[in-house]
Amino acid sequence: SSCVYKNRDAPVEARVKDLLSRMTLPEKIGQMTLIERSVASEAVIRDFSIGSVLNAAGSWPFEDAKSSNWADMIDGFQRSALESRLGIPIIYGIDAVHGNNDVYGATIFPHNIGLGATRDADLVKRIGAATALEVRASGAHWAFAPCVAVVKDPRWGRCYESYGEVAQIVSEMTTLVSGLQGEPSKEHTNGYPFLAGRKNVVACAKHFVGDGGTNKAINEGNTILRYEDLERKHIAPYKKCISQGVSTVMASYSSWNGDKLHSHYFLLTEVLKQKLGFKGYIVSDWEGLDRLSDPPGSNYRNCVKIAINAGIDMVMVPFKYEQFINDLIDLVESGEVLMARVDDAVERILRVKFVAGLFEFPLTDRSLLPTVGCKEHRELAREAVRKSLVLLKNGKYGEFLPLNCNAERILVVGTHADDLGYQCGGWTKTMYGQSGRITDGTTLLDAIKAAVGDETEVIYEKNPSEETLASGYRFSYAIVAVGESPYTETMGDNSELTIPFNGSEIITAVAEKIPTLVVLFSGRPMVLEPQVLEKAEALVAAWLPGTEGQGIADVIFGDYEFRGKLPATWFKRVDQLPLDIESNGYLPLFPLGFGLNRDSV
Numbered sequence: 001s002s003c004v005y006k007n008r009d010a011p012v013e014a015r016v017k018d019l020l021s022r023m024t025l026p027e028k029i030g031q032m033t034l035i036e037r038s039v040a041s042e043a044v045i046r047d048f049s050i051g052s053v054l055n056a057a058g059s060w061p062f063e064d065a066k067s068s069n070w071a072d073m074i075d076g077f078q079r080s081a082l083e084s085r086l087g088i089p090i091i092y093g094i095d096a097v098h099g100n101n102d103v104y105g106a107t108i109f110p111h112n113i114g115l116g117a118t119r120d121a122d123l124v125k126r127i128g129a130a131t132a133l134e135v136r137a138s139g140a141h142w143a144f145a146p147c148v149a150v151v152k153d154p155r156w157g158r159c160y161e162s163y164g165e166v167a168q169i170v171s172e173m174t175t176l177v178s179g180l181q182g183e184p185s186k187e188h189t190n191g192y193p194f195l196a197g198r199k200n201v202v203a204c205a206k207h208f209v210g211d212g213g214t215n216k217a218i219n220e221g222n223t224i225l226r227y228e229d230l231e232r233k234h235i236a237p238y239k240k241c242i243s244q245g246v247s248t249v250m251a252s253y254s255s256w257n258g259d260k261l262h263s264h265y266f267l268l269t270e271v272l273k274q275k276l277g278f279k280g281y282i283v284s285d286w287e288g289l290d291r292l293s294d295p296p297g298s299n300y301r302n303c304v305k306i307a308i309n310a311g312i313d314m315v316m317v318p319f320k321y322e323q324f325i326n327d328l329i330d331l332v333e334s335g336e337v338l339m340a341r342v343d344d345a346v347e348r349i350l351r352v353k354f355v356a357g358l359f360e361f362p363l364t365d366r367s368l369l370p371t372v373g374c375k376e377h378r379e380l381a382r383e384a385v386r387k388s389l390v391l392l393k394n395g396k397y398g399e400f401l402p403l404n405c406n407a408e409r410i411l412v413v414g415t416h417a418d419d420l421g422y423q424c425g426g427w428t429k430t431m432y433g434q435s436g437r438i439t440d441g442t443t444l445l446d447a448i449k450a451a452v453g454d455e456t457e458v459i460y461e462k463n464p465s466e467e468t469l470a471s472g473y474r475f476s477y478a479i480v481a482v483g484e485s486p487y488t489e490t491m492g493d494n495s496e497l498t499i500p501f502n503g504s505e506i507i508t509a510v511a512e513k514i515p516t517l518v519v520l521f522s523g524r525p526m527v528l529e530p531q532v533l534e535k536a537e538a539l540v541a542a543w544l545p546g547t548e549g550q551g552i553a554d555v556i557f558g559d560y561e562f563r564g565k566l567p568a569t570w571f572k573r574v575d576q577l578p579l580d581i582e583s584n585g586y587l588p589l590f591p592l593g594f595g596l597n598r599d600s601v
C-alpha cells in the first residue's frame, strides 16, 4: 500500500516514523492509554484510538469463561481498533504470571518462589513458551510477567511472586522472557524489543525497580539503598531481561530513598532508557499515577505531568481515561509536557506493536486452542512441581522418605490436602485467589490416591478427629498438608508468618501419634515451632505448586529425587528479619540454598 507503515516489508523504524507523522495529538495520547475491559466499548476504542486494553484479575467475559470466549472478547476489541482512522491495533495485556491464570482450564504452574527453588533456567524458559501458547490461544498479546523482584524479606505480601532473595537467582530465572517472547539472535541489538512470532507474547519485566527491597517489607513502600547497592541487588535482573529483548517494563508503586518510581526521571529515563538502552515501552502499574498524590487521584493533572515527564510511556489508567487524555492534551498544549516526550512514548509503543506483528496478525490464531491445559503443558508443570520441592527434614537418619506406596493404611489431613485453590495461591482466577475446585487440576489428595497401591487404604480428614488420633497405631504414616490461604499484594504483608488455621497444632497433634510427613504450602518461609521440627519425621516446602499436585506424589513416594534448594532464607524467628546472607548476623534455621535429598543424612 502507499502508506509505509502498512507495508510489512518496510523496516520497523521506517513504519514507526511514517505512522507517527500521520497521527494527531489526541491519537498519540490515545496510544499511551491502557484501559480496563469493562470500559472498553467499541466507540471508546475506535474514537479515542486507545492503545491497549487489560482485564483486572477477576474481570472475566463471564465466570469460568474458556480461552475461546476470551478470544472472542479480545478480537471484538481489536476489530473496533481496526475501525479507527489509522487502524492501529490494540495490544491486550493480561496477568499471566504462573500460566494463563485468569482463564478457566489453563495450566497453572508453580509461583515464582517455587521456580526459584528449582534453579532450572531452561525449565523456566519452557514454562514461558507453554504459557505464551495458552495466552495467545485466549487472544491476549502481552503478559505482565516476569516479576523480577528480589525479595529481601518474606514478610512482603508479594514474596511468592519473586524468584528469590538474591539477584543472582532472579537473574538466572529471567529466561522466562526468552520463553514468552522467543529467543533473539546473537546479532539482536541490546535493548531493542523482540518477538519471535504468533506463538509468543510480549513480556513485561516488573516492577521497576526495588519493589522487593522496601523497608520492613511494606508493599509499595520505600527502598532505602545507595545507588550502587540498588544497581547490584535490584537493577541487575533487568539487564538480563533487556539482553533478551524484553519489550516492556512496568514501573513499581514503591519508592527509592523516598522518591516514587512512577515519577523518577533518573531511574526511568536516565538509567533504564539511556544507560541500559531500553527501547521498548514503560507501562505504569494500575492507578500508578493516582498514587503519586495524597489522597490518591487528587491533583491528577500534576500526577500526569510528573509521571509522563519522568519517562512513563503507557498509563494503566485504567478507568478514567477521558480525564487522563484531556489532562495530557492540556499539558502538551501548555508546554508543560513537550511533544518530543509524547513522540518518544508513542514511538516506543508503535515499535513494540510492529515488532509483535500486530498490524499483520491482529486477530487470534484459533489453531492454538488445543494447547490450553494440554497434557504436555501439565506434564511440564508437574516437572516444575517436582523440581521445586525443598526437603527440610527427612527422619533422624535420612530414612523416612520415600514413603511406602503399598502401606496398609495411611492418614491424610489438613486444610491444604484437597484444595486446588490453596495449591494455586493468589493471581489465580481472581486477583486474591480462592479456595476449592476453581479449575481443572489435581490436589495432593488426588495425587496420593493415584499413587498408592490398590491394597492401601487412604483415610482423609481435613481436621483430624479425636478417635482417629486415638487409634493412630492403625496408620503406617500420616501426611499433614497445611499452609497459607491465598493472598496478593498488601493483604499479604504479614509480620507474624505463623502457619494459619492452627497448622502447627494440627501437625503436633498428628505427629505425636503417627509417623508424619508435613507438606507446607506457602508463598514463603514460615515459623516452624520447635515441637513441629522435633515431632514431624519429615518436612517438605511445596510453595504454591499450582494445578499439578502429582508432582508432589512423584517425589514423596520416590519416583523422583528431591532437588529443590531454598530460594529464600528460612528464618528461626521473625524478629531476626530481614536476614541478610551478606551480614554476619546471619543465623538462619535453614540457609539460602539449603535442600536435602535422599542421600543426605
Ligand SMILES: OC[C@@H]1[C@@H](O)[C@H](O)[C@@H](O)c2nc(-c3ccccc3)cn21
Binding pocket: 055, 056, 057, 095, 144, 206, 285, 286
Ligand atoms: O493487574 C495489573 C497489575 C499487575 O500487573 C501488577 O503486577 C500489580 O502490581 C497490580 N496491582 C493491581 C491492582 C492493585 C489494587 C487494586 C486493583 C488492582 C493491578 N496490577
